[in-house]
Amino acid sequence: MGAINRRQAFLLGGGFVALTVLPMAANAEPSNDAGEMIKKFTGGKEAAKGKITLDLPEIAENGNTVPLALTVESPMTAENYVKEVLFVADGNPNAGVATLMFTPMSGKAEASIRIRLAQTQNVIAVAKMSDGSLFTERKTVKVTIGGCGG
Amino acid sequence: MSIRYGSLAVLATAALTLSAIAVFGQEAERKGIPAPPGHVFKTIISGYQFRTKETRALQDDDLENPGFLAVERAADMWKTVDGSEGKSCMSCHGEAETTMKGVGAAMPKWSEKLNKPVNLEQQINICRSEHMKVQPWGFKSKELTDMTTFVRFQSRGMPVAVKTDGPMSPWFEKGKEIYYTRVGQLDLACASCHEKNNGKFMRADFLSQGQTNGFPTYRLRDQRLIPLHERFEGCMFDVRGVPYKPLSDEFLALELYVAWRGIGLPVETPSVRN
Amino acid sequence: MADKPRIKLPKEARKGEIIQIKTLVSHLMESGQRKDAQGKPIPRKIINKFTCEFNDKPVFSCVLEPAISANPYIQFDAKVDEEGTFKFAWTDDDGSVVMAEEKIALKA
Numbered sequence: 001m002g003a004i005n006r007r008q009a010f011l012l013g014g015g016f017v018a019l020t021v022l023p024m025a026a027n028a029e030p031s032n033d034a035g036e037m038i039k040k041f042t043g044g045k046e047a048a049k050g051k052i053t054l055d056l057p058e059i060a061e062n063g064n065t066v067p068l069a070l071t072v073e074s075p076m077t078a079e080n081y082v083k084e085v086l087f088v089a090d091g092n093p094n095a096g097v098a099t100l101m102f103t104p105m106s107g108k109a110e111a112s113i114r115i116r117l118a119q120t121q122n123v124i125a126v127a128k129m130s131d132g133s134l135f136t137e138r139k140t141v142k143v144t145i146g147g148c149g150g
Numbered sequence: 151m152s153i154r155y156g157s158l159a160v161l162a163t164a165a166l167t168l169s170a171i172a173v174f175g176q177e178a179e180r181k182g183i184p185a186p187p188g189h190v191f192k193t194i195i196s197g198y199q200f201r202t203k204e205t206r207a208l209q210d211d212d213l214e215n216p217g218f219l220a221v222e223r224a225a226d227m228w229k230t231v232d233g234s235e236g237k238s239c240m241s242c243h244g245e246a247e248t249t250m251k252g253v254g255a256a257m258p259k260w261s262e263k264l265n266k267p268v269n270l271e272q273q274i275n276i277c278r279s280e281h282m283k284v285q286p287w288g289f290k291s292k293e294l295t296d297m298t299t300f301v302r303f304q305s306r307g308m309p310v311a312v313k314t315d316g317p318m319s320p321w322f323e324k325g326k327e328i329y330y331t332r333v334g335q336l337d338l339a340c341a342s343c344h345e346k347n348n349g350k351f352m353r354a355d356f357l358s359q360g361q362t363n364g365f366p367t368y369r370l371r372d373q374r375l376i377p378l379h380e381r382f383e384g385c386m387f388d389v390r391g392v393p394y395k396p397l398s399d400e401f402l403a404l405e406l407y408v409a410w411r412g413i414g415l416p417v418e419t420p421s422v423r424n
Numbered sequence: 425m426a427d428k429p430r431i432k433l434p435k436e437a438r439k440g441e442i443i444q445i446k447t448l449v450s451h452l453m454e455s456g457q458r459k460d461a462q463g464k465p466i467p468r469k470i471i472n473k474f475t476c477e478f479n480d481k482p483v484f485s486c487v488l489e490p491a492i493s494a495n496p497y498i499q500f501d502a503k504v505d506e507e508g509t510f511k512f513a514w515t516d517d518d519g520s521v522v523m524a525e526e527k528i529a530l531k532a
Contacts, residue, residue, distance in 0.1 A: 052527075057204045059202075059203060061202045062370035064371055064493060067204050094492065098488050099486060099487040099488055100486045100500075101482075101484065101485045102481050102485065103481075104485045105478060105482070105503055106501055107442035111500045112498070113492060115492060116490075116493055117491075118510070145354075148384070148388050148476075213432040216494075218430065223427055373493055
């Protein structure tokens with residue numbers, strides 16, 4: 001890393017503190033209506049883990065534009081397909097992000113969007129299948145605030 | 151106290167080196183071009199190389215890259231008649247794809263008429279006021295940034311090739327002086343971040359060489375295209391200084407000097423940055 | 425939102441092939457969370473809905489919230505069993521709808 005002077009060391013030290021503190025925020029209670037939105041979507045039924053893959057950066061380069069890719073395992077036939085996928089973010093001012101609606105004509109239950117995350121938080125997906133079964137997945141995205149890009 | 155700070159700094163530095171490797175795993179293989187003899191860098195590296203794989207992916211695909219919304223808007227404007235002369239850009243310049251090729255890569259350029267260098271934004275507005283007889287566009291207006299992006303895009307892939315000799319040399323020296331002058335409450339010069347510390351974190355910011363080959367650039371933070379002088383303003387504001395005015399002689403000199411620091415890099419406009 | 429939406433999909437596909445569709449539209453996606461220089465809240469104005477139909481049958485749609493980034497990018501897939509026309513529609517909070525169409529042929 002080469003020699004750094006005290007000022008630089010101090011500036012870098014600030015970054016170290018910010019990066020280590022951030023993950024803790026993800027474990028905090030949802031600060032918004034994420035729980036209620038999920039409950040409304042599932043009708044209070046428990047969603048099982050699995051079937052969903054969320055592709056999100058571990059650390060977002062900027063919280064205003066975070067690429068999100070979804071894949072749900074499903075044959076996507078008329079008899080067996082993914083109907084809806086709810087996305088919520090538990091640390092934004094409002095939890096709602098998007099609700100995607102697939103059909104057998106989608107061919108695959110895959111989609112990509114770009115989302116805004118106001119701080120480090122969990123992005124939660126809940127998938128509703130054509131037979132009514134529910135699956136869920138979540139991922140924590142670290143968002144750094146402040147600085148030149150903040 | 152100095153010992154405590156010192157040990158914190160060592161710890162922080164060690165941790166940061168680790169996190170830098172973990173997050174930006176591609177660090178070691180950051181690719182650049184060899185700099186010409188006498189240049190400040192050994193290797194000139196585009197800002198693209200300092201960004202995450204997700205951000206790079208947004209730039210890599212012309213449909214996914216939101217900067218192309220501006221390119222398409224301006225492609226229509228290029229053909230649209232405006233002003234009392236009944237002219238469009240096309241009336242004089244024909245197809246931008248051929249006539250504008252290389253133009254943006256060589257800006258700022260010396261103007262004999264004005265006896266000073268002009269950048270792309272200024273040249274577009276000179277065309278508007280002198281030849282189209284229409285109000286020039288304001289700096290930061292969507293129209294001016296779109297058209298600047300469109301014209302620069304015609305040089306995409308071509309090497310940055312500014313001339314710094316002859317009448318340009320005092321402007322080059324002025325730009326160099328500004329680059330190395332510490333400003334603001336944080337007392338930082340351009341060089342403090344982008345020459346001495348590129349490839350390192352300053353708080354949450356992963357510092358690049360501060361190259362300009364991708365401007366105007368689509369910034370994830372602003373979710374729109376940012377012209378170069380707005381970024382200069384932002385940097386000066388970030389170090390808590392009083393920024394020069396966009397399109398001022400100071401920023402023009404700096405634009406010329408910084409373009410030289412990236413000489414030979416391919417134009418990436420419209421690039422995507424954080 | 426006067427700009428033309430940007431859409432990318434193949435011109436032709438084999439019968440039964442699953443194709444990828446990429447869309448990008450220009451929109452500020454004003455979240456309703458921001459304040460102007462005078463400190464007054466800027467009212468929400470977003471694209472709240474996107475739909476894609478193929479030969480008038482629903483393929484994919486979504487409801488969007490203010491947490492979607494400006495200039496919304498939406499990528500999804502579609503199974504092509506016949507030749508026909510994709511219809512895309514983006515609905516703004518102000519009620520306006522931007523529409524676009526793309527044709528696809530079957531490979532011999």
